[in-house]
Amino acid sequence: MSSxxxxxxxxxxxxxxxxxxxxxxxxxxxxxxxxxxxxxxGSLVPQRGVDARAVEAYFLDHPKSAPTLDKLGFFSxxxxxxxxxxxxxxxxxxxxxxxxRSFVYLRALRARPPKAPRNFSRLPASASFETSASVDEVVAxxxxxxxxxxxxxxxxxxxTAEVSAERGFLREAGNLVFHIxxxxxxxxxxxxxxxxxxxSAIVTEGQGFSNSLTQYxxxxxxxxxKADQLPPFSLKLDTFTAKFQPLGSQQAGAPRLFxxxxxxxxxxxxxxRTFDITVNHPLEINGTSVFLVGQGYAxxxxxxxxxxxxxxxEPVPFLPNDPxxxxxxxxxxxxxxxxxxxxxxxxxxxxxxxxNGASISVYPAAANPLLGLFVWHGDLGLDGGTPQxxxxxxxxKMKQYMNGDKGYRVSLQPGQSQKLPNGGTIEFTGxxxxxxxxxxxxxxxxxxxxxxxxxxxxxxxxxxxxxxxxWIRARxxxxxxxxxxxxxxxxxxxDLPADLDDFLERFREALGETEExxx
Amino acid sequence: MTAAxxxxxxxxxxxxxxxxxxLAFVAYVAQWGFARKIAPxxxxxxxxxxxxxxxxxxxxxxxxxxxxxxxxxxxGLAWLVLLAGVIARGLSAxxxxxxxxxxxxxxxxLMALTAYIVLVRMWAIDWVGPIITGFxxxxxxxxxxxxxxxxxxxxxxxxxxxxxxxxxAMISGSAFLVGAAASVLYLVKxxxxxxxxxxxxxxxxxxxxxxxxxxxxxxxxxxFAFPIWTFAALIxxxxxxQYAWGRYWGxxxxxVWAFITWxxxxxxxxxxxxxxxxxxxxxxxxxxxxxxxxxxxxGINLFVSxxxxxAK
Numbered sequence: 001m002s003s004x005x006x007x008x009x010x011x012x013x014x015x016x017x018x019x020x021x022x023x024x025x026x027x028x029x030x031x032x033x034x035x036x037x038x039x040x041x042g043s044l045v046p047q048r049g050v051d052a053r054a055v056e057a058y059f060l061d062h063p064k065s066a067p068t069l070d071k072l073g074f075f076s077x078x079x080x081x082x083x084x085x086x087x088x089x090x091x092x093x094x095x096x097x098x099x100x101r102s103f104v105y106l107r108a109l110r111a112r113p114p115k116a117p118r119n120f121s122r123l124p125a126s127a128s129f130e131t132s133a134s135v136d137e138v139v140a141x142x143x144x145x146x147x148x149x150x151x152x153x154x155x156x157x158x159x160t161a162e163v164s165a166e167r168g169f170l171r172e173a174g175n176l177v178f179h180i181x182x183x184x185x186x187x188x189x190x191x192x193x194x195x196x197x198x199x200s201a202i203v204t205e206g207q208g209f210s211n212s213l214t215q216y217x218x219x220x221x222x223x224x225x226k227a228d229q230l231p232p233f234s235l236k237l238d239t240f241t242a243k244f245q246p247l248g249s250q251q252a253g254a255p256r257l258f259x260x261x262x263x264x265x266x267x268x269x270x271x272x273r274t275f276d277i278t279v280n281h282p283l284e285i286n287g288t289s290v291f292l293v294g295q296g297y298a299x300x301x302x303x304x305x306x307x308x309x310x311x312x313x314e315p316v317p318f319l320p321n322d323p324x325x326x327x328x329x330x331x332x333x334x335x336x337x338x339x340x341x342x343x344x345x346x347x348x349x350x351x352x353x354x355x356n357g358a359s360i361s362v363y364p365a366a367a368n369p370l371l372g373l374f375v376w377h378g379d380l381g382l383d384g385g386t387p388q389x390x391x392x393x394x395x396x397k398m399k400q401y402m403n404g405d406k407g408y409r410v411s412l413q414p415g416q417s418q419k420l421p422n423g424g425t426i427e428f429t430g431x432x433x434x435x436x437x438x439x440x441x442x443x444x445x446x447x448x449x450x451x452x453x454x455x456x457x458x459x460x461x462x463x464x465x466x467x468x469x470x471w472i473r474a475r476x477x478x479x480x481x482x483x484x485x486x487x488x489x490x491x492x493x494x495d496l497p498a499d500l501d502d503f504l505e506r507f508r509e510a511l512g513e514t515e516e517x518x519x
Numbered sequence: 520m521t522a523a524x525x526x527x528x529x530x531x532x533x534x535x536x537x538x539x540x541x542l543a544f545v546a547y548v549a550q551w552g553f554a555r556k557i558a559p560x561x562x563x564x565x566x567x568x569x570x571x572x573x574x575x576x577x578x579x580x581x582x583x584x585x586x587x588x589x590x591x592x593x594x595g596l597a598w599l600v601l602l603a604g605v606i607a608r609g610l611s612a613x614x615x616x617x618x619x620x621x622x623x624x625x626x627x628x629l630m631a632l633t634a635y636i637v638l639v640r641m642w643a644i645d646w647v648g649p650i651i652t653g654f655x656x657x658x659x660x661x662x663x664x665x666x667x668x669x670x671x672x673x674x675x676x677x678x679x680x681x682x683x684x685x686x687x688a689m690i691s692g693s694a695f696l697v698g699a700a701a702s703v704l705y706l707v708k709x710x711x712x713x714x715x716x717x718x719x720x721x722x723x724x725x726x727x728x729x730x731x732x733x734x735x736x737x738x739x740x741x742x743f744a745f746p747i748w749t750f751a752a753l754i755x756x757x758x759x760x761q762y763a764w765g766r767y768w769g770x771x772x773x774x775v776w777a778f779i780t781w782x783x784x785x786x787x788x789x790x791x792x793x794x795x796x797x798x799x800x801x802x803x804x805x806x807x808x809x810x811x812x813x814x815x816x817x818g819i820n821l822f823v824s825x826x827x828x829x830a831k
Contacts, residue, residue, distance in 0.1 A: 025793045029790055032786045036782040036786070039779050039782070044772075078770050245670060250667075255673050255674055258674050278674065279677065279763060438765040440766065449757075449767075452754055456749050456754065463746065
């Protein structure tokens, strides 16, 4: 094997030395274990690609360490330079291993079994016996017993013959298939990531979604994806059903069913069709999948301004923060006169008084809905031209309505309304639910799937097939024939002697005798 | 029986199985303990020397054998009782009984005992008995700490992939456990073979197969488990994730550790074929692999939140 000391050589020799090191089994093994270690931090620190909000929370909780960790790429481990370096080196090492081994294998496929060694007793398992059958009969019986192996017969001096047999070529084939498939899987994953996209959108009951960038709340795509490749479908959510384990029963509040029903059109002008999306059962539209990944409540709010005009009347999604659907949200009323209005607060589907007097939600279904809002007035900052999140209220140019030294508070149940400090009212007219859909497409998703299945088959083949060489030497000695048999496994196993005994038994049966014992 | 009766029966059965398995562990420990002064070939000598007066060693040897027999019988009984408990749990919840951490602990222990019993019949590996029964007792005992009453599943688990994916994880996990147990004994035995002079070779360690044979058992079990783990973690898991969450691989903590386990065991298979890594180093890698598997089940379930958080 290659030596570990760095020799003082020219660039070419160094390159060759480096290549040999990189493609050696030892290095591959080291890189493999390094990859396992490199993957660890990504499971302990939140990842941007998985949960961006958790990363922000981590920054707030660990203001000292977070920026350093960020510089080291700990919040996006699996796209970080060091993680990529390990797996790219592993890929190169893998390919550097596969290619020469494939050539060796192709040559071996055409090669004949190696000649019998002179001294059988040096091999891991050998035996001999005598028979009355002729040398030719022994050779014929040996071939029959060897079965589907590659067999060569060498006739030596008169009255002697040697049979060389080799089988188990598929082991190395399986091995190669497995390693090639690892490369195929990684390439398939890379292609799917480069050309794919994934986004999420919140759709409230009664509202629609059409597949264009502006309609997404979050959107991410591979670098080779073009926005005009978004398939032009649209959908409308009619009803959303959420069922929870009933109050009073065990595991009360645990989710039991989420179901979104409505209609969609695959492209403009196409016929309208109904959909029924549940978790685990996405909607497929021309290579794009629509998944149900979340849900929540959208109170319908009607705001009348000081002039008595209805300036707002629509459902507002409140994003759930916990399993009881304690939700937070923002209402922006830009059309209110004389000043724009902004509301920020919480929605509780089943409100109850908490330990410190604060209201909390105790159950995820809407059994006792309560909306609590604080009110701001002034400039919402919508005209600045910079896009704003609908879930964040920009209070930099707004003033809060106060009630003494506390904020003025709107507290509503469905059907109730409350006067606002500047005149005008806010009314909680009804409650709707929203669905959060994830819409994604990863082209060629079958490639990694087929790759890994092929890899598994290759793996099983390489782990179960025994590559074995068998030699039989027959020598006529007077009226008897002395038969020597030896076997050698390319992969050492402990069951070789037992296998040899079994082989001898079948061999002697093929010769038509069973009585004589092997020496 | 009603759901509540099934639940009660299941709870009693799991508790009883834990106790029986603990007794099996004690019996197996006694099997090793009684034989601590016996030379390995003692049995053969007495078998030939009929008519001789039984010596203290013969008595100890006999006791050791009896304890081992009791250990195996109790393991079989624990298996039977646990099987009943797991089935009753499924009947009570009206679904497969591995939908949360408690149920997975029980079902996976059942699977591990199954693997052990089958392999004792096939390859006479009862020498890993103390490790398997001890580990099984601990898992069952700790499962009681995360007990939840049976109930329906969260919507993400409404899929037949729950059967396939988790069953695969349990089968491979059971084999990984047997492999880890064999690897521990391999390390102990290989070390003893190097350091213990011939005349000091007494005790049960010298009644179990030589280290090369133990290594072979460990390899075979791992070679069986690795493809199944590949299927469960890297095929069935991603397919299901694609349906349930809209992506086949998302570096969820559980996915990360499933991947780490896979990589470490792949390292084990390579190490066995690499000069300088064969034997001790490979066995240690196998143990690290099992540690990552256990951490994925315990640490990730309890301390890290992710999409696989079904512990409670």
